[in-house]
Each structure stands twice: as C-alpha cells, then as structure tokens.
Amino acid sequence: MLKGKTAIVTGASRGIGKAIALKFAELGANVVLNYRSSINAAEEVAKAIEAKGVKALLVQADVSKFEDGEKIINAAQEAFGSVDILVNNAGITKDTLLIRMKEEEFDNVIEVNLKGVFNCTKHAARVMMKQRSGKIINISSVVGLAGNAGQVNYAAAKAGILGITKSVAKELAARGITVNAIAPGFIATDMTEALSDKIKESIKSNIPLRKLGTPEDIADTAAFLVSDMANYITGQVISVDGGMHM
Numbered sequence: 001m002l003k004g005k006t007a008i009v010t011g012a013s014r015g016i017g018k019a020i021a022l023k024f025a026e027l028g029a030n031v032v033l034n035y036r037s038s039i040n041a042a043e044e045v046a047k048a049i050e051a052k053g054v055k056a057l058l059v060q061a062d063v064s065k066f067e068d069g070e071k072i073i074n075a076a077q078e079a080f081g082s083v084d085i086l087v088n089n090a091g092i093t094k095d096t097l098l099i100r101m102k103e104e105e106f107d108n109v110i111e112v113n114l115k116g117v118f119n120c121t122k123h124a125a126r127v128m129m130k131q132r133s134g135k136i137i138n139i140s141s142v143v144g145l146a147g148n149a150g151q152v153n154y155a156a157a158k159a160g161i162l163g164i165t166k167s168v169a170k171e172l173a174a175r176g177i178t179v180n181a182i183a184p185g186f187i188a189t190d191m192t193e194a195l196s197d198k199i200k201e202s203i204k205s206n207i208p209l210r211k212l213g214t215p216e217d218i219a220d221t222a223a224f225l226v227s228d229m230a231n232y233i234t235g236q237v238i239s240v241d242g243g244m245h246m
C-alpha cells in the first residue's frame, strides 16, 4: 500500500509514534524516525522496521525548535528523495490545575505540541508542494475537542492543532496534499501509564467501549488516512476514542 513512499514520524521511539512507524513499514514505506533523546529505544524501532525489508533513518531533533523541523525534513529528502507522509506525533504533558500552572509549564507544552506541528509542517509543505502530493496527519486529542481539568496547556495545544490542520488543508488542497487530524481518546502508553489505577478505572467507566485504546488502534487509522482509500478526505478530525466524544 505504501511501497516506495517516505514517511516521517515525529516522537517515534515509543507509544503511538512507534506503532505508526511500524505500521507504515509493514505497508512498505521507508520511515524517518524522529526522536529527541531516547536513542536506544529509537534504534530498537529502526531495527524492527528494517526487519520488515524497508529502510529506517534516525533523526535526532527537538520539534519545538524551528531549525530542527527543517533538519528532519532535509534529512528525509536527502536520504530518500521525497517526503510523502508526515505524522506530527511528538507530544508532552505537564498537567496541573490552572491555579497552580506555572508559565513555563504552559509555554513548554505549547512549544512542543503546537509549535512543533508548525515547525515540521512548514518545511514539509515546501517539499510536498513541489511534488504536488503529500499526506499530513496531526495527532490531536479528545482533550482538544472536549477540554479537561488539569490540562489547560495541553487542551490549548491540541485544540490549536485542529486550527492548523484545517487551515493548512485549505492552503495545500490545490497541490494535491491532504491534511487531517486524529483525536485519540485514552490510549495505553507511557503517557497514560503515569495515571493512578483509580483514575484509569474512572476513565474506563466513561468510555462507551469500556476499555482504553491501543497504539495500534491509532496506527490503523493513520494507515487508512495516508492510503489511497482516503484520497478525498482532507481537513477532518477523526476521533479514535471508543466513543468518548460524540
């Protein structure tokens, strides 16, 4: 399905990013794995990708830095000659109630989760516009749609991603480029592992499908959105959340 394509996944050393990278490799894409600091974990993902008979390229970069966005895109283009798919997945949380939230906790989450999407998308757009093709997926969150106590910074960033998604979709559609967002609900990764069992149980009871999602649930949706089966879908937000937000 993705044979010969070049896919970039940010924050790909673990969790949802890792699952998406592995899925794309399974479908035949060469994958550019961006990681910030976990080189060992990223190398393990690269090995697993190459075992599927495609190529992996590791790029260390902090997506919150504008020049690092350019570094990722340039490395992909130099190695593989094209940038067909970009998944803006890298994200962090710094949760606390508004009243306790420090300015730097707000700024850090916006810089990584929101500005990081701008930094990578801007540089990828330059290449994709010349190619007159490309598919971009931004990983938002149910929290960006519904809000969440204790996540003012995260909710602002994830809602902002939806604005970027729709605006860039409108700007790039004429060049044959689609831009969509996935809004995961609660997915079992290191990010949610940090929550207490009590909170996890209470979350589950509010999910109509009564279970947390898996990184593979998100990877399957990403695979659909970058496939030819989704060629006429752009500017959309697809919730993958067990029915949490309807």
Ligand code: NAD
Binding pocket: 010, 011, 012, 013, 014, 015, 016, 017, 034, 035, 036, 037, 038, 061, 062, 063, 064, 089, 090, 091, 092, 112, 139, 140, 141, 142, 183, 184, 185, 186, 187, 188, 189, 190, 191, 192
């Ligand atoms: P995770 O913490 O397991 O993975 C996040 C990855 O992003 C890590 O590999 C981390 O190193 C990387 N990263 C963080 N800051 C970075 C930076 N500045 N530059 C480059 N990479 C950086 O989390 P996850 O659960 O796999 O989340 C992946 C994405 O999905 C995030 O955007 C997250 O907000 C979103 N999401 C997760 C859930 C969930 O329930 N797990 C729900 C909704 C949305």
